[in-house]
Amino acid sequence: MTIKTLKERVARAIDEHSEQILEASRKIFSQPELGYKEHHTTQIAIDLFESLGLEVESPIAVTGCRTVLNPQQSGPSVAILAELDAIMVHEHPLADPSGVVHACGHNIQMGGLFGAVIALMVSGVLEHLDGRVVVMTTPAEEFVELEYRQQLREAGEIEFFGGKQELIRRGYFEDIDISMMFHALDLGEKAALVGPVSNGFIGKKVRYIGKSSHAGSAPEEGINALNAATLGMMNIQAQRETFKDRDRVRVHPIITKGGDIVNVIPSDVRMEAYVRARTIEGMIDANEKVNRALKAGAYAVGADIEITEIPGYLPILRTDSLDELFKQNVEALGFAGEVIDGGDFTGSFDFGDLSHLMPALHPMIGGVRGALHTKEFAVIDEQKAILMPAKAMAFTIIDLLFDHAAQAEAILESFTPLMNRESYLQFMQQISKTISERHMS
Ligand SMILES: [Zn+2]
Ligand SMILES: [Zn+2]
Known part of the structure; x- marks a missing residue:
């Protein structure tokens, strides 16, 4: 045979x-x-x-x-x-x-x-x-x-x-x-x-927790979770130039909940994101920067943040x-x-x-x-x-x-x-x- x-x-x-x-x-x-x-x-x-x-x-x-x-x-x-x-x-x-x-x-x-x-x-x-x-x-x-x-x-x-x-x-x-x-x-x-x-990736769910208040009469009494999330996303943009070309990093967050109702300062804003890269080291490096960026958004406005990390694929x-x-x-x-x-x-x-x-x-x-x-x-x-x-x-x-x-x-x-x-x-x-x-x- x-x-x-x-x-x-x-x-x-x-x-x-x-x-x-x-x-x-x-x-x-x-x-x-x-x-x-x-x-x-x-x-x-x-x-x-x-x-x-x-x-x-x-x-x-x-x-x-x-x-x-x-x-x-x-x-x-x-x-x-x-x-x-x-x-x-x-x-x-x-x-x-x-x-x-x-x-x-x-x-x-x-x-x-x-x-x-x-x-x-x-x-x-x-x-x-x-x-x-x-x-x-x-x-x-x-x-x-x-x-x-x-x-x-x-x-x-x-x-x-x-x-x-x-x-x-x-x-x-x-x-x-x-x-x-x-x-x-x-x-x-x-x-x-x-x-x-x-590429491999790490998945994440992000929750910004603020404080609701009347958006017209008392915004100063609230803590705007949507502002925190917006800053978080802008901070991620500011990281992009630090990603090495060879790591082929991709970061693509979306907001899945932007607030509850328009005349209340948002107190619960949610996002999902993937952080992708060509190597495990690249994934971890980019992921740390992304987390830092997200946390800084919360810090800036005094909101709380919770990031749930989900292992993606290698x-x-x-x-x-x-x-x-x-x-x-x-x-x-x-x-x-x-x-x-x-x-x-x-x-x-x-x-x-x-x-x-x-x-x-x-x-x-x-x-x-x-x-x-x-x-x-x-x-x-x-x-x-x-x-x-x-x-x-x-x-x-x-x-x-x-x-x-x-x-x-x-x-x-x-x-x-x-x-x-x-x-x-x-x-x-x-x-x-x-x-x-x-x-x-
Ligand atoms: Zn497919
Ligand atoms: Zn497939």
């Missing part, structure tokens, strides 16, 4: 099951669900995996499921992941009545995952691989609905707002050596982009050897010269957290048009967007685990993780805190 024969078998299986794979992806598109609410989407995955004779564990973090394709096998474990959740874009023509829609293409990843799983299961290639293939459908990649997630947290259902963070905490990656997934992206005519790097780190394998596989599928090497993203992905713990592969795949999270986002070529990466992922697993898993072992040998689960959780818990300063007597 050669690698070439195994890959041919897998590709044939995906072609033979293409309608089933695409149908499953379309079905997920037609029932979009936000993070930690993906019950229908998880069920679609469970049904498909069980139809292949697999034993499925679910839920794994409120929703989501996990299965091992060849549990009896020893050797390195490779996890193949796909994200379950949709996003909210009201203007999207295919959004549901509440505005929820798969405008980040996670249904595409799910289709690709299904393709890879079906192919590995029905083609008989698993018995020629010397390592385990673990499959996880992961909840809540989009960092949204913070109030809802806060409630889940208070009810003890989750600790972290991001699905992969929560799965790491729950130990679902403890027996995993390498993780991989793909994400859709408009690449024009190109087929794929390997080795994207991205930057994605690339594993060159995995990127190279995946690139070769995409090229072998008829896309020579159509793979971009490297990409700079100042947004964030929760897969970044995994890349601090193990070798990780997160290519971006074309076949779609329109920017992520916009009304323009749509699949234009299902073959390229779903079936091609299904094959390339399965091929990459074959490369890694064939012949005593020699390639996987070599990658693991030369890889030093920046964190382990313990230091990761410690870092996350360190960020998670509430800072308050009182100036009102």
Whole structure:
């Protein structure tokens, strides 16, 4: 048996099951669900995996499921992941009545995952691989609905707002050596982009507490929380020139509550913000400056302030050897010269957290048009967007685990993780805190 024969078998299986794979992806598109609410989407995955004779564990973090394709096998474990959740874009023509829609293409990843799983299961290639293939459908990649997630947290259902963070905490990656997934992206005519790097972030909720008074007859008796917030935002602007270009800092606060009623001096003003940067050090540096800026606003007018820090996602780190394998596989599928090497993203992905713990592969795949999270986002070529990466992922697993898993072992040998689960959780818990300063007597 050669690698070439195994890959041919897998590709044939995906072609033979293409309608089933695409149908499953379309079905997920037609029932979009936000993070930690993906019950229908998880069920679609469970049904498909069980139809292949697999034993499925679910839920794994409120929703989501996990299965091992060849549990009896020893050797390195490779996890193949796909994200379950949709996003909210009201203007999207295919959004549901509440505005929820798969405008980040996670249904595409799910289709690709299904393709890879079906192919590995029905083609008989698993018995020629010397390592385990673990499959996880992961909840809540989009960092949204913070109030809802806060409630889940208070009810003890989750600790972290991001699905992969929560799965790491729950130990679902403890027996995993390498993780991989793909994400859709408009690449024009190109087929794929390997080795994207991205920003990490810290999320925060800010509350300024002042003192209400009649805005017309006695403003001097009040403490204006909106003035404090306005100053806080201006102070952040004054920090921007201190951010290093290479840290790619992004700070984007919004006011979510500006006061109660116009003729009363605002006493309760709320903001949300992300502080993003390319490195953990950059994130922490910018975050300290932003907190100082926010606190100075409260100090200036004598208001109180409460800042709740929420750990966001870590930057994605690339594993060159995995990127190279995946690139070769995409090229072998008829896309020579159509793979971009490297990409700079100042947004964030929760897969970044995994890349601090193990070798990780997160290519971006074309076949779609329109920017992520916009009304323009749509699949234009299902073959390229779903079936091609299904094959390339399965091929990459074959490369890694064939012949005593020699390639996987070599990658693991030369890889030093920046964190382990313990230091990761410690870092996350360190960020998670509430800072308050009182100036009102
Ligand atoms: Zn997204
Ligand atoms: Zn996404």
